[in-house]
Amino acid sequence: MRHHLILRVITKLLVGAIMLFAFYVQFHGDFSPGGGFQAGVIMAVAFILYGLVFSLHDVQQVFPPWLVHKLIALGVLLYAGTGVVSMFLGYGFLDYGAFTPDHPAHGQHYGIFAVELGVGITVTAVMVAIYYAFASRPPRLSDEEW
């Protein structure tokens, strides 16, 4: 059974482009509108679209739920870890100046880069996790369960 041929083909074409745009928003965020939050949502859209058009099963083979949960945590750790590294360099928590003491402006750049990457990863994973949670909702509770 191959319904919705056009939808499937277009989706396959679009998913790559959406992801590319997500990376653009993520890494170009300091010159143009964007950043981790927006990029994360756009990246999640690629997976959600794939899941809507194909099936939950298909998208979960690409991006399994256990990985989604780990990535939620990983992004937060990346953010906090950036702060910890700056602490080990003898500066305050999340003081990005620590990364290039000779030229603090560059340090700010690297710091925000790492932090936003963490935000992007977590937002992507959270959005996908919410989609999984709704899409794979088990049937309503039966009376006996109460």
Place this chain on the structure above:
Amino acid sequence: MSVESTHVAMTLNDHLPILQVLVPLATAPLIVLIGSRRLTWSLAFIASALSFVIAILLLMQVIDGSVISYQIGGWAPPLGIEYRVDATNAFVLFLVTGISTLVLPYARESVKSEIPARHHTLFYAAFMLCLTGLLGVAITGDAFNVFVFLEISSLATYVLIAQGSYRDKRALTAAYDYLIMGTIGATFFVIGLGMLYMATGTLNMADLADRIADQGANRTVRAAFAFIVVGMGLKIAIYPLHLWLPRAYTFAPSAVTVFLAATATKVAIYVLLRFTFSIFQPAFMFEVNTLEFIILPFAILAMFAASFIAIFQSDFKRMLAYSSIAQIGYMLLGISLLTDTGLTAAIAHLFNHGITKATLFMGVGILVLRSGGSFYNRIQGMGKTMPWTSAAIVIGGLSLIGVPGTAGFISKWVLVEATIEKGWWPISILIVLSSLLAVIYVWRVIEVLYLKAPLAGTNYKEAPLTMLIPMWILALACIYFGFATDVTLTASRAAAQGLLAGSAGMM
């Protein structure tokens, strides 16, 4: 750029304020990332113990009235986020981390029996996030940051309460109720902050205090104050805003109830103190009126109404939840007196009630572990089969009443002293009368535990040591702080004086 050459590397000691929050915050994702059921409890416990050590180190540094300030990201305070530790919040940090470090060993057995194993990693991660949020609220010197951490702790709390659904499905509706009420509270709070920001253009607490003092009160500032008091009132469970509390405490897993009862409302009261005394001036007429004519009557109403309801409960855990609302009344009464002694009483009661309620809720948790329920007809006669648990419950109960020689007596004594000092002796009588109501509801429990025959065919074993030891540490603390009064009262008085000094205490 010549700043770097003069940069002095910060030491571990300088980083203590941020580590206080960072340790549990980083542990939560670490637990999820490692995902090992065997390691998860140990990680959580190590993080909590480390936070406790940090809290003690901080308290030792500020007990003499000095203030520690830490800037996040190297941005100087009025613009950047600042963490600010003084005697008041160091005391709260000490209480929160201390309770969490005692609750975790207790939680191990209790969680095993109440929550399926596959959820354990996420449970402890949520617990760590809740701890992070509470510590963050207490330590931060930035008003908006308070809101952010408040949301972290609240969201984690909703999840933790809902975990009780494996024992009783009503935990889900209880968590949902709290979610709605808590969100309304947080919204009101942030509306208040928005108004303050509009009126002053700053969010740093010390800076806010200065600007409000300079420009005086106007309608925006008054509205902001009202929104903040109502928003926090929902979190504190001030009497008419308390509806979420009994259900949330009753249906949450035992360990969660212990932790929340001893810390969450206390942190919310701390925020109220911070806003009423440090940010707004106590001399601010509108505030005096609010406290005297709104908070004070409701506090007294809470002392009686909630105690009455507690008397007629048939579920031990629910009874304690109502008694918590009554006890919050005492703290608010102390605050609304607006005197040095009154505030000292409120802060001392915050601590003493924290350890008292933690003892009692731990006792209920153990009874639930063995008997499967906390209804009086379920736990009757357990005083004979579980003597250690029941004895600790009795000590907690005595402290709840305020019997001399227990922690509860000290704070109530100071509270009575404060009302007499102010010349409001009818209120002193009301305090004593409402304590008599506590005698009735505590006596009912003692009667059920000791004087009724155990249920036929039941022979419960005494609780495991991992649960008994934390409970007894708290029970003995109830007695210890009933005699070694200078410890709590000195710290409370230092905190009260710092708060009453107004913004001067913040600068």
